[in-house]
Amino acid sequence: xxxxxxxxxxxxxxxxxxxxxxxxxxxxxxxxxxxxxxxxxxxxxxxxxxxxxxxxxxxxxxxxxxxxxxxxxxxxxxxxxxxxxxxxxxxxxxxxxxxxxxxxxxxxxxxxxxxxxxxxxxxxxxxxxxxxxxxxxxxxxxxxxxxxxxxxxxxxxxxxxxxxxxxxxxxxxxxxxxxxxxxxxxxxxxxxxxxxxxxxxxxxxxxxxxxxxxxxxxxxxxxxxxxxxxxxxxxxxxxxxxxxxxxxxxxxxxxxxxxxxxxxxxxxxxxxxxxxxxxxxxxxxxxxxxxxxxxxxxxxxxxxxxxxxxxxxxxxxxxxxxxxxxxxxxxxxxxxxxxxxxxxxxxxxxxxxxxxxxxxxxxxxxxxxxxxxxxxxxxxxxxxxxxxxxxxxxxxxxxxxxxxxxxxxxxxxxxxxxxxxxxxxxxxxxxxxxxxxxxxxxxxxxxxxxxxxxxxxxxxxxxxxxxxxxxxxxxxxxxxxxxxxxxxxxxxxxxxxxxxxxxxxxxxxxxxxxxxxxxxxxxxxxxxxxxxxxxxxxxxxxxxxxxxxxxxxxxxxxxxxxxxxxxxxxxxxxxxxxxxxxxxxxxxxxxxxxxxxxxxxxxxxxxxxxxxxxxxxxxxxxxxxxxxxxxxxxxxxxxxxxxxxxxxxxxxxxxxxxxxxxxxxxxxxxxxxxxxxxxxxxxxxxxxxxxxxxxxxxxxxxxxxxxxxxxxxxxxxxxxxxxxxxxxxxxxxxxxxxxxxxxxxxxxxxxxxxxxxxxxxxxxxxxxxxxxxxxxxxxxxxxxxxxxxxxxxxxxxxxxxxxxxxxxxxxxxxxxxxxxxxxxxxxxx
RNA sequence: GCCGAUGUGGCGAAAUUGGUAGACGCACCAGACUCAAAAUCUGGCGUGGUUCACCCCACGUGCCGGUUCGAGUCCGGCCAUCGGCACCA
Numbered sequence: 001x002x003x004x005x006x007x008x009x010x011x012x013x014x015x016x017x018x019x020x021x022x023x024x025x026x027x028x029x030x031x032x033x034x035x036x037x038x039x040x041x042x043x044x045x046x047x048x049x050x051x052x053x054x055x056x057x058x059x060x061x062x063x064x065x066x067x068x069x070x071x072x073x074x075x076x077x078x079x080x081x082x083x084x085x086x087x088x089x090x091x092x093x094x095x096x097x098x099x100x101x102x103x104x105x106x107x108x109x110x111x112x113x114x115x116x117x118x119x120x121x122x123x124x125x126x127x128x129x130x131x132x133x134x135x136x137x138x139x140x141x142x143x144x145x146x147x148x149x150x151x152x153x154x155x156x157x158x159x160x161x162x163x164x165x166x167x168x169x170x171x172x173x174x175x176x177x178x179x180x181x182x183x184x185x186x187x188x189x190x191x192x193x194x195x196x197x198x199x200x201x202x203x204x205x206x207x208x209x210x211x212x213x214x215x216x217x218x219x220x221x222x223x224x225x226x227x228x229x230x231x232x233x234x235x236x237x238x239x240x241x242x243x244x245x246x247x248x249x250x251x252x253x254x255x256x257x258x259x260x261x262x263x264x265x266x267x268x269x270x271x272x273x274x275x276x277x278x279x280x281x282x283x284x285x286x287x288x289x290x291x292x293x294x295x296x297x298x299x300x301x302x303x304x305x306x307x308x309x310x311x312x313x314x315x316x317x318x319x320x321x322x323x324x325x326x327x328x329x330x331x332x333x334x335x336x337x338x339x340x341x342x343x344x345x346x347x348x349x350x351x352x353x354x355x356x357x358x359x360x361x362x363x364x365x366x367x368x369x370x371x372x373x374x375x376x377x378x379x380x381x382x383x384x385x386x387x388x389x390x391x392x393x394x395x396x397x398x399x400x401x402x403x404x405x406x407x408x409x410x411x412x413x414x415x416x417x418x419x420x421x422x423x424x425x426x427x428x429x430x431x432x433x434x435x436x437x438x439x440x441x442x443x444x445x446x447x448x449x450x451x452x453x454x455x456x457x458x459x460x461x462x463x464x465x466x467x468x469x470x471x472x473x474x475x476x477x478x479x480x481x482x483x484x485x486x487x488x489x490x491x492x493x494x495x496x497x498x499x500x501x502x503x504x505x506x507x508x509x510x511x512x513x514x515x516x517x518x519x520x521x522x523x524x525x526x527x528x529x530x531x532x533x534x535x536x537x538x539x540x541x542x543x544x545x546x547x548x549x550x551x552x553x554x555x556x557x558x559x560x561x562x563x564x565x566x567x568x569x570x571x572x573x574x575x576x577x578x579x580x581x582x583x584x585x586x587x588x589x590x591x592x593x594x595x596x597x598x599x600x601x602x603x604x605x606x607x608x609x610x611x612x613x614x615x616x617x618x619x620x621x622x623x624x625x626x627x628x629x630x631x632x633x634x635x636x637x638x639x640x641x642x643x644x645x646x647x648x649x650x651x652x653x654x655x656x657x658x659x660x661x662x663x664x665x666x667x668x669x670x671x672x673x674x675x676x677x678x679x680x681x682x683x684x685x686x687x688x689x690x691x692x693x694x695x696x697x698x699x700x701x702x703x704x705x706x707x708x709x710x711x712x713x714x715x716x717x718x719x720x721x722x723x724x725x726x727x728x729x730x731x732x733x734x735x736x737x738x739x740x741x742x743x744x745x746x747x748x749x750x751x752x753x754x755x756x757x758x759x760x761x762x763x764x765x766x767x768x769x770x771x772x773x774x775x776x777x778x779x780x781x782x783x784x785x786x787x788x789x790x791x792x793x794x795x796x797x798x799x800x801x802x803x804x805x806x807x808x809x810x811x812x813x814x815x816x817x818x819x820x821x822x823x824x825x826x827x828x829x
Numbered sequence: 830g831c832c833g834a835u836g837u838g839g840c841g842a843a844a845u846u847g848g849u850a851g852a853c854g855c856a857c858c859a860g861a862c863u864c865a866a867a868a869u870c871u872g873g874c875g876u877g878g879u880u881c882a883c884c885c886c887a888c889g890u891g892c893c894g895g896u897u898c899g900a901g902u903c904c905g906g907c908c909a910u911c912g913g914c915a916c917c918a
Contacts, residue, residue, distance in 0.1 A: 044918055085917060158916075168916040216833055220913075223832050296830090333915095421915095428916065499918070538912060541833075574835095575912080582911090611854075612841050616834095618911075620841060624855050631868095632854085638869090679845085689843070692853035699853090706870095772849050777899040779849055817898055823848050827898045 002644050002744055006637035008601025012736040016117060024750060027075045027121045029527045036072035037528050038064035039507055039567075041536030041544070042079045045105035045127075046086055049112045049593045051576040051583055051609070051621060052537065058606045059573055059615050059687065060535040061118045065732035066681060067532075068119070069756040075528055076119050077510040079126035080106050083134075083499045085168055088432045088471075091464040098432045102129055112593060116602045117735050124513045128502035133509065134434035135455035136519035137502050140551075142437060142448050143558045149195045152446075155425050156266075159187035164467035166429035175291060186290045189469065191427035191495070192436060196550045200225055200419040203549055212569030214616070217541045224542050226420025231404045233340065233413040235261060235313035238321050243272060245313060245324070248335030248418055252407070253399035254342040256388035257363035259353065260323045261313050262306065262339050264332040265289035273324060275310030282307055282326060289328040304329060304352040316412040317403070318389060327352065333422050343378065350378035363387050364396045424547065426498040429470040431462055433496025441483035441490040450484050456492070470494045503544060504551035507531055507566055518560075525561045530568040535615075538572040545570070571685060574618040576609075583621070591621055600630045603734035607633065610733055611691035616684075633737060636698060636730070640741055643705050643719065649745050652721045654714040656763055662704055663718045669700040670722045671763035677729055678759070687733075694729050701726065725757045773798045774825040780807045791818050798824035 019025060040060040043053055057078075064076040080102075087098035106127060113120065126133055144150040158167040160177040166187075171178040196203075204225045207218045230250040237243040247261065263270070265286045274282050285307045306327025313324055329348055330339050343353035343360045353360055362375055364383040385394045394402060407413025427436065435456045437449035449456055459475035466474045472494040473479060483490040505519065511528040512520035536544075545567070552566040575582055578589040596605045608629040613619040640647075656667055676693045680686040701722045711719065724745070731738035731751045742751035765787070771794060773781040781803040785794075795816050798804060804826065811828040818824050 041918090046918095081918070166916080170917045172916090220833050224914085226832095425915080430916085498916070500915095503918080537918095538834080540913095540918080542913060543915065544918075577911095614842090617842095618835085622841075622855075625841070628855055634868095676845095688841090689853080692843075695853055770849080774848085774899075777848090777897095782849070815898065817848095819848060823899090825848080825898055 011740045015736045015739045031073035033073040036067040036074045037531045038076045039531045047105045055609045062732045077124040078120045082127045082129035083433045131455045137434040138437040154188045155191045156186040193423040196424045232416045238312040246336045247338045247340045252403045253396040254345045257342040257361040258340045259359045260341045262327045262330045264330040264337045266332040278310035347378045427495040431471040436493040438493040439490040444485045504547045533569045534567040535571045573615045578621045603737045604630045610687045654717045666704045667718045671759040673697040674757045674759035772823040
């Protein structure tokens with residue numbers, strides 16, 4: 001007996017309980033089916049789900065359920081990226097305890113995810129902030145350490161002098177502290193780095209293997225790694241030839257045009273290369289440079305600043321003596337921290353030289369320039385060398401090699417491949433993260449914590465508001481410890497790891513989440529990996545995805561897995577907007593998923609979020625749109641209700657060729673829909689058109705059944721086939737409703753045990769085609785033709801068309817282009 | 830600033846990848862049902878012109894230019910909006 005009304009809340013609760021009780025979503029490695037690993041980027045437990053989450057997880061769930069119906073053994077897990085700044089801010093602002101705050105959020109959000117009807121295997125849930133998890137985050141750090149891939153060096157942090165604390169970039173607002181508005185400075189601390197640069201070449205090369213990734217993401221990663229071929233040139237200080245200043249350049253061909261050299265304000269040996277007269281000014285400039293961010297410093301728009309050091313270097317190519325400056329457009333992190341300046345052929349150098357009246361020497365001649373008139377702007381393109389002594393007349397592309405060879409032969413330079421990618425700074429002067437498992441012993445120095453003593457637990461006796469370099473320093477139980485080697489007094493490292501470390505290996509933990517000996521067992525990881533479909537926001541295109549790729553390669557080299565890349569296919573979904581801008585609390589344009597579930601049910605929310613935009617594009621939430629989807633599901637329900645007396649899925653056979661016209665049309669629509677839906681899913685998951693096509697099928701079924709009272713057996717079969725297909729196609733999108741209708745159809749098992757429908761090619765073909773007739777590319781007529789008309793016949797019919805004749809008038813036909821079964825274009829004058 | 834995207838009716842979008850622009854939906858308008866409203870059903874719906882209607886014509890995919898028999902789709906140059914920029918995740 002079918003209820004007349006669609007009650008989504010009751011249906012959803014019912015099926016969520018059934019799935020839970022029957023353990024429908026449990027996954028094991030023991031299966032004859034091929035495996036499929038579907039993964040969403042796990043959330044930070046901020047408190048409540050937002051629509052971005054709903055979108056991400058619905059897309060992945062639709063894919064996971066579809067693959068399950070395609071006969072795969074599907075792993076679809078979920079967890080929590082639960083270390084991070086907001087928990088600590090809650091501690092600072094509201095006196096919350098970070099772990100309690102975090103787990104409360106997790107509990108709430110888990111319930112919300114369950115309400116969305118996601119096909120997760122909750123037995124595999126992980127949270128990065130649990131000791132069971134971060135034990136292995138620490139363990140992995142130790143593997144990096146053992147292989148020499150983790151090292152310490154001085155690096156800058158944002159320092160608020162008033163609060164006397166380290167700030168995250170996010171806490172620096174226009175150069176000021178977020179809490180007290182003081183100007184933020186740089187402070188140098190000894191911090192841990194991971195040698196991602198050691199993998200730069202592999203990370204670059206293997207991008208080619210990632211055929212299932214969007215090009216834009218690969219291009220961004222490629223540019224981020226930033227491989228460049230260049231030359232190191234070493235310049236001696238004129239005032240003291242003992243001191244050498246190496247520079248890195250990708251334009252050695254312009255080296256004869258060097259008119260000054262710039263070192264970064266943080267240049268380590270600055271003291272030795274400044275004259276006493278300039279020292280004070282340079283110091284002042286270094287202080288000024290501390291206040292600018294890197295983005296500001298590199299901007300070509302920014303007004304260039306700098307001060308001379310009073311010293312000079314000798315250009316070994318031509319013996320020229322040129323001044324040495326410091327300027328903040330040179331970055332200490334890139335190359336050698338010093339750059340040669342050729343204002344004639346570099347726009348930043350040009351601006352700087354113009355401002356400070358430094359000479360400009362043209363050495364690359366634009367082929368279109370015929371005289372020695374002065375340049376009016378930097379010429380950065382290719383040309384012929386001039387003013388370059390023995391290298392005059394060479395093409396600049398050839399001169400790169402010639403000058404590098406010359407430098408190498410004479411001992412003042414060599415070719416060098418350089419990457420823009422820098423080593424990964426992982427130390428955070430924060431509480432809510434995985435402690436770095438290192439102790440510092442008075443006698444033995446830096447000592448890694450032995451693996452059997454992991455985890456190094458986070459202390460709880462911490463003052464979050466204290467001044468200093470890390471809140472953990474205030475713990476009485478944590479800092480002081482004994483040395484694992486000599487048993488003497490030692491101090492723990494009080495920094496925690498960047499949370500990106502935790503999220504760089506979680507996809508492997510899901511394959512073996514309860515292992516207490518290892519992060520994961522190799523055979524389980526090898527069974528499930530790679531992730532077949534990874535879905536998440538485009539904002540992670542570089543950092544998270546690059547770090548995860550790096551971790552995978554490192555773990556492979558540690559012998560933990562046998563894979564080179566973690567994510568086979570990547571889908572980067574767009575943002576959820578409301579009224580044209582990103583949903584945010586500050587704009588007050590958020591929509592709470594809970595309210596939508598309550599009012600319309602999860603199926604409506606799922607349907608809407610998939611239907612209006614393709615996954616990769618931004619999605620504009622509209623209240624009217626949700627309403628429309630809710631009405632559609634009601635229509636589906638009513639459709640089934642109205643034909644309840646005709647429902648019979650025990651006999652779905654019919655003779656297609658001899659069907660009456662309307663039944664044939666419905667059968668064709670059914671098979672065209674299956675074909676279209678499968679194509680759309682295979683074609684980079686065009687889920688919005690999957691929904692459109694499903695709507696078209698529903699429209700066709702309604703139309704067919706509307707005024708029909710007496711069905712022949714064949715008509716009934718056609719109708720029931722269409723309904724079965726409709727339910728199965730809807731199942732990945734609206735799982736609860738589909739299960740309910742599936743049950744109404746008389747089935748005792750879940751619709752997800754069913755195979756996704758297959759189509760019969762013959763049934764998708766139309767009886768007739770429409771031939772479009774154009775004159776000079778403009779459509780003038782359309783004619784209906786049976787399939788199988790020859791090319792010649794098309795042309796003949798086209799020229800016979802009354803409308804074509806009318807438009808041709810007395811023009812002469814020059815050419816006729818025929819696209820078989822589609823279009824005829826008559827070119828006429 | 831650098832790197833990467835996006836731009837089509839009032840709105841979200843579609844277009845078998847160079848071949849009928851606007852499928853499907855939202856909003857709106859008209860009609861049916863109703864005492865009435867909601868819900869539901871039917872029809873209309875790019876702009877302008879001609880036409881009572883049917884029909885027909887011109888224009889139209891951010892802007893300018895190019896390639897082509899034919900361009901939303903390819904090429905060059907602009908403009909606008911959005912994402913990332915290494916300590917938010």
